Amino acid sequence: MSDFQHLLSQRTQTMQRNQIREILKVVSQPGMVSLAGGIPAPESFPIEEMYQINEAVLDRYGAAALQYDRTEGFAPFLETLAGYLTDKGIAATADELLVFNGSQSALDTLGKVLLSPGDCIALESPSYLGALSAFGVYQPRYISIASDDEGILPEALDAALERHAIKFIYLVTTFQNPTGRTMSRQRRQQIADIVKRRRALVVEDDPYSDLRYRGEALPPLHSFAPGNTVYISTLSKIFAPGLRLGFCLAPALIRDWLCTAKQSADLHSNTYAQALAAEYIGSGVIARQVPKIIALYAPRQAAMLAAMDAHIPAGYRWTKPEGGMFIWIEGPPGVDGEALYWRAVEQKVAFVPGKYFYMNPADGLPTMRLNFTRVDEAAIERAIATLGRVMRENPRDESSRKRIN
Amino acid sequence: MSDFQHLLSQRTQTMQRNQIREILKVVSQPGMVSLAGGIPAPESFPIEEMYQINEAVLDRYGAAALQYDRTEGFAPFLETLAGYLTDKGIAATADELLVFNGSQSALDTLGKVLLSPGDCIALESPSYLGALSAFGVYQPRYISIASDDEGILPEALDAALERHAIKFIYLVTTFQNPTGRTMSRQRRQQIADIVKRRRALVVEDDPYSDLRYRGEALPPLHSFAPGNTVYISTLSKIFAPGLRLGFCLAPALIRDWLCTAKQSADLHSNTYAQALAAEYIGSGVIARQVPKIIALYAPRQAAMLAAMDAHIPAGYRWTKPEGGMFIWIEGPPGVDGEALYWRAVEQKVAFVPGKYFYMNPADGLPTMRLNFTRVDEAAIERAIATLGRVMRENPRDESSRKRIN
Numbered sequence: 001m002s003d004f005q006h007l008l009s010q011r012t013q014t015m016q017r018n019q020i021r022e023i024l025k026v027v028s029q030p031g032m033v034s035l036a037g038g039i040p041a042p043e044s045f046p047i048e049e050m051y052q053i054n055e056a057v058l059d060r061y062g063a064a065a066l067q068y069d070r071t072e073g074f075a076p077f078l079e080t081l082a083g084y085l086t087d088k089g090i091a092a093t094a095d096e097l098l099v100f101n102g103s104q105s106a107l108d109t110l111g112k113v114l115l116s117p118g119d120c121i122a123l124e125s126p127s128y129l130g131a132l133s134a135f136g137v138y139q140p141r142y143i144s145i146a147s148d149d150e151g152i153l154p155e156a157l158d159a160a161l162e163r164h165a166i167k168f169i170y171l172v173t174t175f176q177n178p179t180g181r182t183m184s185r186q187r188r189q190q191i192a193d194i195v196k197r198r199r200a201l202v203v204e205d206d207p208y209s210d211l212r213y214r215g216e217a218l219p220p221l222h223s224f225a226p227g228n229t230v231y232i233s234t235l236s237k238i239f240a241p242g243l244r245l246g247f248c249l250a251p252a253l254i255r256d257w258l259c260t261a262k263q264s265a266d267l268h269s270n271t272y273a274q275a276l277a278a279e280y281i282g283s284g285v286i287a288r289q290v291p292k293i294i295a296l297y298a299p300r301q302a303a304m305l306a307a308m309d310a311h312i313p314a315g316y317r318w319t320k321p322e323g324g325m326f327i328w329i330e331g332p333p334g335v336d337g338e339a340l341y342w343r344a345v346e347q348k349v350a351f352v353p354g355k356y357f358y359m360n361p362a363d364g365l366p367t368m369r370l371n372f373t374r375v376d377e378a379a380i381e382r383a384i385a386t387l388g389r390v391m392r393e394n395p396r397d398e399s400s401r402k403r404i405n
Numbered sequence: 406m407s408d409f410q411h412l413l414s415q416r417t418q419t420m421q422r423n424q425i426r427e428i429l430k431v432v433s434q435p436g437m438v439s440l441a442g443g444i445p446a447p448e449s450f451p452i453e454e455m456y457q458i459n460e461a462v463l464d465r466y467g468a469a470a471l472q473y474d475r476t477e478g479f480a481p482f483l484e485t486l487a488g489y490l491t492d493k494g495i496a497a498t499a500d501e502l503l504v505f506n507g508s509q510s511a512l513d514t515l516g517k518v519l520l521s522p523g524d525c526i527a528l529e530s531p532s533y534l535g536a537l538s539a540f541g542v543y544q545p546r547y548i549s550i551a552s553d554d555e556g557i558l559p560e561a562l563d564a565a566l567e568r569h570a571i572k573f574i575y576l577v578t579t580f581q582n583p584t585g586r587t588m589s590r591q592r593r594q595q596i597a598d599i600v601k602r603r604r605a606l607v608v609e610d611d612p613y614s615d616l617r618y619r620g621e622a623l624p625p626l627h628s629f630a631p632g633n634t635v636y637i638s639t640l641s642k643i644f645a646p647g648l649r650l651g652f653c654l655a656p657a658l659i660r661d662w663l664c665t666a667k668q669s670a671d672l673h674s675n676t677y678a679q680a681l682a683a684e685y686i687g688s689g690v691i692a693r694q695v696p697k698i699i700a701l702y703a704p705r706q707a708a709m710l711a712a713m714d715a716h717i718p719a720g721y722r723w724t725k726p727e728g729g730m731f732i733w734i735e736g737p738p739g740v741d742g743e744a745l746y747w748r749a750v751e752q753k754v755a756f757v758p759g760k761y762f763y764m765n766p767a768d769g770l771p772t773m774r775l776n777f778t779r780v781d782e783a784a785i786e787r788a789i790a791t792l793g794r795v796m797r798e799n800p801r802d803e804s805s806r807k808r809i810n
Contacts, residue, residue: 004606004658007572009543010521012662015669042468050471054459063447066455066645101506101649105671112542116415133669137517138414167412201409240471242676244506253409257417264420264538266510270675271647 011117014139020129020356023341027350033383035351035370038177038325044293044373045240049285050276056283057275065275071263073099073247074274080282081247088210089219090231096249098258099269103207103234103246106258107134109265110203110230113257114167115140122160122169124152126357126364128177131170131205140167142359149319151183154190161198168201168230173221175208175324178357178369182321185218192224201254203230210238210290212323213298227251237325238290239280243273296373301327303377304370304384311388325373328354331366331391340368343390349383416522416542425534425761428746432755438788440756440775443582443730449698449778450645454690455681461688462680470680476668478504478652479679485686486652493615494624495636501654503663504674508612508639508651511663512539514670515608515635518662519572520545527565528575529557531762531769533582536575536610545572547764554724556588559595566603573606573635578626580613580729583762583774587726590623597629604633606659611638615695617728618703632656642730643695644685648678701778706732708782709775709789716793730778733759736771736796745773748795754788 027034046053057065061076072078078094085092100106107130115121115138123131125144132142143164146156152171160166171191173183183191195202204221222231230250235243250258262268280286304327308318315332331337337353344350354367372380432439451458462470466481477483483499490497505511512535520526520543528536530549537547548569551561557576565571576596578588588596600607609626627636635655640648655663667673685691709732713723720737736742742758749755759772777785 004656007519007606007659008662009517009519009524012518012666015662015665017665018668039473042472045468045471047463047467047471050463051460054463055456058452058455058459062452063450066450066452066647067447068444068641068646101671101675104669108670112414113417114412114414119414130669130672137666137669201412236473240677241473242471244671244673244675251409254412257413257420260420260422261417261542263423264509264535264542265513265670266506266649267535268649270506270649270678272645272678272681273675276677 011137011139015137016133018133020352023338024350024352026345029348031348032345033349033375033379035349035372035375035380035383037374038371039374040237040241041296041373044296046280046285046289049289053276053279053283053285056279057272060279061275065272067271069268069271071259071268073097073269074271074278076282077274077278080278084281084286089217090223090249091226092249096255098248098250098255098262099274100246100248100262101266101269102236102241102244103205103232104130104134105244106232106246106248107131107203107205108137109258109261110168111135111138111140112265113254113261120164120166122157122164122166124171124176125359126178126354126367127170127359128172128205129357135170144359145169149181151181151187152191154187154194157191158194158198161194161200166200168203169195170203170205171221172205172207174206174218175211175321175326177208177324178326178352178354179328180319180321180324180326181328182218183221188218188221188224192221192228195228196225199228201228201230201251203232206231206233207237208324211294211297211325213294213301215322222249230254235277238286238293239277243276244270245273245277297325299377300372300375300380303380304372307381307384311385313388313392316391325371327370327372329368329370331368333366335366337364337366337368340390340394343394344387347386347390349386349390351387416544419544420542421538423538425757428743429755429757431750434753436753437750438754438780438784440754440777440780440785440788442779443776444779445642445646445698446701446778449701451685451690451694454685454694458681458684458688458690461684462677465684466680470677472676474673474676476664476673478502478674479676479683481687482679482683485683489686489691494622495627495654496631497654501660503653503655503660503667504679505651505653505667506671506674507641507646507649508610508637509535509539510649511637511651511653512536512608512610513542514663514666515573516540516543516545517670518659518666525569525571526573526575527562527569527571529581530764531583531759531772532575532764533577533610534762540575549764550574554586556586556592557596559592559599562596563599563603566599566605571605573608574600575608575610576626577610577612579611579623580616580726580731582613582729583731583757583759584733585724585726585729585731586733587623588626593623593626593629597626597633600633601630606633606635606656608635608637611636612642613729615643616699616702616730618699618706620727627654635659640682643691643698644682648681649675650678650682702730704782705777705780705785708785709777712786712789716790718793718797721796730776732775732777734773734775736773738771740771742769742771742773745795745799748799749792752791752795754791754795756792
């Protein structure tokens with residue numbers, strides 16, 4: 001047995017093992033109520049319909065659903081997906097789409113195509129951890145853009161684009177992970193104007209916008225600046241994440257290189273899964289399923305917000321998103337979200353300490369991300385009551401206060 | 406609309422668009438008999454059985470088959486796959502396996518984890534083009550190792566390992582793509598001894614060994630040097646390539662980093678496809694299907710070899726592999742395989758000019774790769790008769806002779 005440490009690439013030597021994964025190992029303990037993770041409820045999947053969808057795929061496509069296919073995507077899937085997106089107000093043709101193994105693979109491939117070591121990415125802080133992990137492999141430098149409840153600040157973005165050579169701006173525009181925040185319509189227009197004026201590139205990651213429980217749908221940032229936006233989305237939240245079906249719309253040059261890089265990386269995405277999705281969308285099952293998913297999640301979110309009003313002590317603030325999968329809590333100064341995590345875990349309640357979503361974890365010590373899609377209303381109410389008790393018993397964490405001061 | 410050329414990474418600026426793809430565009434013309442590609446026959450897929458396999462997956466796993474899953478792979482698939490490999494003489498436990506989106510993604514991830522720009526890879530020339538394309542993204546330097554009909558030459562490998570800091574040796578050990586050649590048992594032992602002595606790492610790519618039509622199965626190189634070998638294989642040739650199911654066995658340190666890199670790149674592979682494969686293997690369908698595939702391909706190969714004896718002019722030599730998907734032809738000096746390709750295409754017969762598989766294309770001008778799995782015996786006989794006629798009408802290609810001299 002040899003030690004191959006010396007064979008690792010420079011990029012591997014800077015690769016981070018997933019720290020959250022370590023602290024979340026306890027989540028699988030028996031009896032744990034998990035508000036961690038960002039996983040759809042298993043009862044949101046169209047299991048019964050899948051029997052029929054499978055048969056239809058085998059009847060309709062036969063061997064073609066099992067064969068090698070084009071890198072761009074399975075043509076019947078691209079056609080139905082383009083129609084679905086266009087109906088939602090996202091102008092797309094089959095030719096413009098590119099399918100990936102989940103949106104994670106679109107993020108990875110973007111990093112591969114655009115990032116040399118030391119290149120700058122502008123983003124919100126906190127940001128989606130999976131994106132940081134995908135891009136991080138290519139050794140970029142992150143430029144944090146200040147934000148408020150409506151999204152990143154236009155003047156802060158403009159200043160950053162002036163000061164740095166920024167490869168792209170990464171944004172989750174609707175029901176952001178981890179905060180649940182949505183960029184306002186006016187802010188979308190302002191950001192679009194800036195990127196057009198500065199010929200900059202935005203990567204808009206939009207996995208959650210179909211999960212809207214209240215309020216009016218907003219057009220994606222992409223629709224304000226299509227020539228400057230890589231729009232990425234997924235069927236993971238409205239069909240099944242296990243099928244690993246992400247996709248993107250991108251300016252032609254970027255799309256061509258993404259396709260070339262994808263061909264070298266995995267030839268093409270799963271043909272069979274794309275055929276299932278073509279049937280899921282084309283047969284109209286999706287049009288019945290998305291309202292069912294919303295009807296499942298909306299009361300869970302309402303239960304969480306009501307329980308928070310009842311149980312979370314004064315001094316804590318939290319977001320009230322109109323959709324998505326997460327609520328974000330910010331405690332008063334001195335609170336240590338990770339210390340609270342370990343106390344809550346003793347009481348069989350888990351969530352994600354928010355600091356892990358920050359470029360600089362010290363900026364997010366008093367924050368927490370709570371997911372409401374995975375467990376039912378009664379369990380949510382009990383879990384939040386427990387969390388409130390833990391918070392009251394630990395108004396300020398001494399160990400964390402020491403670390404902060 | 407902006408021009409984003411300046412946003413591309415250094416690696417993208419060196420990325421090659423697939424040249425073969427360009428010249429093979431004509432293959433889809435109506436009436437073309439294609440001996441190009443390396444694609445399974447659609448009639449080799451277990452379409453009828455898929456109805457039952459799908460039902461069994463939904464009955465047995467339900468929502469778990471549609472949910473997010475571990476990066477390493479879907480546990481029931483890993484278990485059945487480990488059993489299947491062990492039965493074939495490839496000692497493996499579920500814990501040692503790692504699932505990828507096709508073996509192409511295993512190659513890409515290996516490149517990502519091991520290669521910094523300028524690092525050396527040792528390989529045979531000609532080699533599998535997809536591997537060159539996967540590794541090429543990470544800007545390596547290729548060191549060609551001389552070979553004969555039994556595989557790479559031990560003394561040439563030993564000298565290369567002495568002279569260069571080689572990250573890994575890439576080999577398709579059985580029924581190689583493109584040559585069809587198989588490394589002999591004695592050569593496997595010799596190569597294993599060298600890599601163990603020199604603490605080197607071999608990447609053994611083994612997609613074809615199940616497709617054996619004659620002769621005795623050989624143990625993989627992995628079994629001679631398990632601590633020094635990353636063994637990669639796939640279900641693409643014995644189940645369905647559209648499911649994108651590749652996998653690897655690797656020394657622990659390499660495997661851990663592959664898993665970390667894969668998590669950043671795509672979270673995990675398609676759960677549903679893995680569940681289908683678990684059922685395909687576990688229910689015993691695979692044990693009936695592989696002999697059917699062999700019964701389909703063996704006569705096609707026999708038909709091609711017989712037609713070559715009858716029609717290919719003197720001066721040409723070709724391999725007679727005991728299995729796989731390819732036969733490799735080498736013409737006499739002065740023959741230009743690509744010029745022959747264009748003449749053959751006029752007669753509605755396509756193959757792949759062999760020079761594209763070489764590090765230095767000039768080394769492979771008179772070579773050609775012929776695939777026999779995709780079309781039936783009668784079409785193969787006619788195609789080879791045509792090819793023989795084209796060869797006789799163009800004994801030496803004047804344009805290529807000029808280029809060589």
